[in-house]
Amino acid sequence: MTRRDLDALLASREMVLVAGSGGVGKTTIAAAMGVAAVRRQTGNVLVLTVDPARRLANALGLEAVGNTPVRIPRNALERAGIDARGKLFIAMLDTKAGWDELIHRHAPDEQTRDAVLANPLYRNITSRFVRSHDYLAMEQLHDLHATGEYDLVIVDTPPSRNALTILDAPSRMAEFFGSRLLRWLTVPYRSRLFTVASKPFYKVADSVLGSRFLQDIADFFVLFQAMEEGFVRRAREVESLLTDPRTAFVIVSTLEAAPTHEARYLARALDERQMPLGAIVANRVLPSALASPAASAAAATLGTGTGAGDLTIAERVLTALRALDDASAEPSSDDVDVAEVDRILHRLAERFDDVAMVATREADRLAELAELSPLVVSVPWLSGDIHDLRGLGILADDLRNGSHGAESPR
Ligand SMILES: Nc1ncnc2c1ncn2[C@@H]1O[C@H](COP(=O)(O)OP(=O)(O)O)[C@@H](O)[C@H]1O
Ligand SMILES: [Mg+2]
Known part of the structure; x- marks a missing residue:
């Protein structure tokens, strides 16, 4: 029986995509998984990150880096207490480029490229169809994966209103080219635009919209069709990478209501698309011990102020x-009397109830998520931000220790 934990997942896949709602810790977890991977396995591991917090980016030397992968030196890892067997690389995913870059990439020749880019309708029309940024990110990682230089590529995904946009980017790109609208528009325009019957209409249209308007449209789509094959082939390749068994998705979520809801939605969406879900990472989780009835009982007793024996609890605490x-x-206790200590204990007991309630709710949500994924890993809320390699090292440990893997297939 294979052991189910995050190490096993990272060792068995070539590409791991980290998804989830904004602010839950995707970028941080992606980087920590990179650290976890190079600790365990030899070979090259690349973390492709999108929007690291500034301090983390600085710590990783990303400021100067851009989208060319750079290696994190072994001694930098060592200084952070990370004993690495593999090589860790990091790069920024470029999500700023848009359609222009795609045209540069896929135009069959310079002439087509320049004609498309110079077409007055190009920008207007492309901005209405497919959001190319998500798709470009997908192409970039396809390229990086295809170089074969990395044994594992861990990809942080861009913050987007809906995490599905990135999953569906390749299929939407392919659909765009296969769409009836585009087909209709690319019917060689002479046969369509200049039939005798339609001539008056186009004359009027041209006089209203400007003399070359329809010509520009037709030119544009004809040019576009010249790129169809390349575009569609690539989109299909990218799509098949997302459903490949060597790929896994890791959904990161906190256990608050909205992100948990989003995580469930995402898990189902992956399932529908036959994209493999490897794990759900529950991040910034309260210790489950806080939810135990015994802990609540103990807190309540402290709050009542009277314990066994003749002295009240407040008196004992003050003595201590x-x-x-x-x-x-x-x-620290010079100015404190028994009444003050009693008040503090009371307040702590009240607060404990709140925390215990949150911890109980979190435990319920964790159980819900566990039903959707072969592996659930919970990571505690670390004090302070995670902004350097040392922090990532600690998180990498937590990722290993927090695995609630089913020993048998679900
Ligand atoms: N387990 C954790 N404990 C403490 N802080 C965390 C933890 N995970 C993430 N953070 C912090 O939360 C913030 C958001 O994390 P980030 O990875 O940028 O989220 P996302 O990429 O999902 O938007 C960062 O400041 C990060 O340092
Ligand atoms: Mg992020």
Whole structure:
């Protein structure tokens, strides 16, 4: 029986796509998975990130990097307490380029390319059809994967209103080229535009819209059709990479209501598209021990202020504080009396109820997510931001320790 944990997942795939709603920790988890991977396996691991927080980007040396992968030096990893067997590379995914870049890439020749780019309708029309940014990101990672230089590519996905846009980008690109609208528009325009019957209409149209308007449209789509084959072939390749068994999706979510909902939706969407879900990472999770009835009972007892014996709990706590003060250079209980300690304990007990309630809700949501994925990993809320390699190293440990993998297939 194979062990199900994140290490096993990272070792068995060539491409891991990290998805989820904004702000849940996708970029951070993607980077931490890169660290986890090079700790365990030899070979080249590339983390393709989208929008690292500035401090993290600086720490990783990404400022100067752009979309060419750079290697994180082994001694930098060592200094952060990371003992790496493999080589870790990092790059920024370029999501700014748009259609121009696609045209540059797919035009069969320079003439077509320049004609498309110079066509006055080009920008207007393309901006209405497919959002090319998501698609470009997909093409980039296809390229990087295709170089064969990396044993594993971990891809952070762009923040988008709907994570599905990135999954569907390739198929929408292919559909765009196969669409009836485009076919109709690319029927050689002489036969369509200049039939005797339609001539008056086009005359009027031209006089209203400008003399070359329809000609431009026709030219544009004819040019576009010249690129269809290349575009569609690529889109299909990218699409098949997303459904390849060597690829896995990792959904990152916090256990708040909205991100959990989004994660469930995403898991189902992957299933429908036959895109392999490898794991759900529940990030910034409260310790489950907080949800235990025993912990709540203990907190309640502290809050009542009276324990066993003659002394109240507040008195005992104060005695303990004073004993600590005796041993410390900075006394903390000088100005505190029993009544004050009692109030503090009360307040702590009340707060504990709130925290316990959140932890209980989180445990329920984690259980819901576990039904949708072969592996669920929970990662605690670390104090302070994660902004350097050391933080990523700690997170990488947590990713390993937090696996709730089913031992048997689900
Ligand atoms: N487990 C965690 N503990 C503490 N802070 C975290 C954790 N995961 C992420 N963060 C912080 O949360 C913020 C958002 O994370 P980020 O990875 O940029 O999210 P996303 O890419 O999903 O928008 C960052 O400041 C990051 O340092
Ligand atoms: Mg991000």
